[in-house]
Amino acid sequence: MTLRQHWSLLVISVTGIMLLISQWFIWFYAPVEAQMGLVQKIFYLHLPLAWWGFVSFFLVFIFSILFLCRCDDNFDLLAGAAAEIGVLFCTLVLLTGILWAKAAWNTWWTWEPRLSTTLVMWFVYSGYLVLRKSFGVEQKQKTFCAVLGILGFLDVPLVFFSARLWRSIHPTVMASRQGGLPSEMWLTVLISLLAWAGLFLTLLWLRYSQLKIADRLDRLISYG
Amino acid sequence: MKFLWLANCLVWLGICGYLFVLTKHKNRITIRLTQIERLGDERNNRP
Numbered sequence: 001m002t003l004r005q006h007w008s009l010l011v012i013s014v015t016g017i018m019l020l021i022s023q024w025f026i027w028f029y030a031p032v033e034a035q036m037g038l039v040q041k042i043f044y045l046h047l048p049l050a051w052w053g054f055v056s057f058f059l060v061f062i063f064s065i066l067f068l069c070r071c072d073d074n075f076d077l078l079a080g081a082a083a084e085i086g087v088l089f090c091t092l093v094l095l096t097g098i099l100w101a102k103a104a105w106n107t108w109w110t111w112e113p114r115l116s117t118t119l120v121m122w123f124v125y126s127g128y129l130v131l132r133k134s135f136g137v138e139q140k141q142k143t144f145c146a147v148l149g150i151l152g153f154l155d156v157p158l159v160f161f162s163a164r165l166w167r168s169i170h171p172t173v174m175a176s177r178q179g180g181l182p183s184e185m186w187l188t189v190l191i192s193l194l195a196w197a198g199l200f201l202t203l204l205w206l207r208y209s210q211l212k213i214a215d216r217l218d219r220l221i222s223y224g
Numbered sequence: 225m226k227f228l229w230l231a232n233c234l235v236w237l238g239i240c241g242y243l244f245v246l247t248k249h250k251n252r253i254t255i256r257l258t259q260i261e262r263l264g265d266e267r268n269n270r271p
Contacts, residue, residue, distance in 0.1 A: 023232075038225050038227075038228050039227045039228060041228050042227065042228055042231045045231055045232065045235050046231075049235070084242075085242075088238060088239075088242050091238060092234065092235050092238045092239075095231070095234045095235075095238070096231045096234065096235065099227045099230055099231045099234075100227070100231070102227065103227045199239070203242070203246075206246060207246065210246065210249055210250060210253065213253055214249070214253055217253065217256050217257065217260065220260060221256075221260070
């Protein structure tokens with residue numbers, strides 16, 4: 001086993017353990033909310049996924065700008081990897097949100113600002129991924145993707161502030177200091193955020209490494 | 225309770241699904257690497 005493989009194994013193991021700890025906090029440590037009951041605990045999955053989804057799209061934005069400025073293909077690959085994980089997290093945010101909405105609002109979906117802007121964001125970045133896989137001229141395609149990566153980010157602050165800007169029934173966690181949560185709930189949120197940060201970084205690193213190797217192989221084959 | 229279970233299952237299904245895709249991608253890379261190595265060997269052994 002190489003040193004790199006040892007590191008990979010260590011990082012993956014630490015992430016796994018952190019996620020198990022966060023699950024323990026969610027199921028056994030966090031108190032059951034008086035009004036909503038156990039369904040409220042979906043929030044400990046929903047919030048970290050949403051936050052790291054936002055971070056992914058922010059990284060797509062930053063790496064797209066860097067790609068356009070420096071024309072370094074590594075930034076394009078990093079943007080691609082971040083977008084994939086962002087779309088995955090955003091999908092899971094929508095799914096967990098739908099379940100929470102059914103329990104809390106007695107409807108699977110409602111066209112309120114936070115939900116609608118999140119769905120738009122999902123479509124934008126899914127489109128970005130489709131664009132990455134499609135059409136020919138390589139450098140042109142990468143430039144188009146970078147431009148979409150920058151323009152698509154316009155929707156992200158809109159999603160974040162939508163619940164404050166417009167009349168929304170979606171709860172705002174960070175509206176007051178400590179989000180109005182008891183300390184046990186707050187600790188569970190922090191542990192979950194940390195655990196999902198570990199998973200996010202691991203997935204980003206794994207995917208970027210894969211894309212980089214695949215890109216090198218493509219070049220090797222094309223040079224003959 | 226069932227909604228929390230369902231949410232948990234969906235989240236882990238999604239993550240496992242993505243890891244499955246990454247593994248498939250890794251296998252494809254390994255196959256391509258083997259092909260390139262074989263091509264290189266053939267070229268080196270050519271008189």
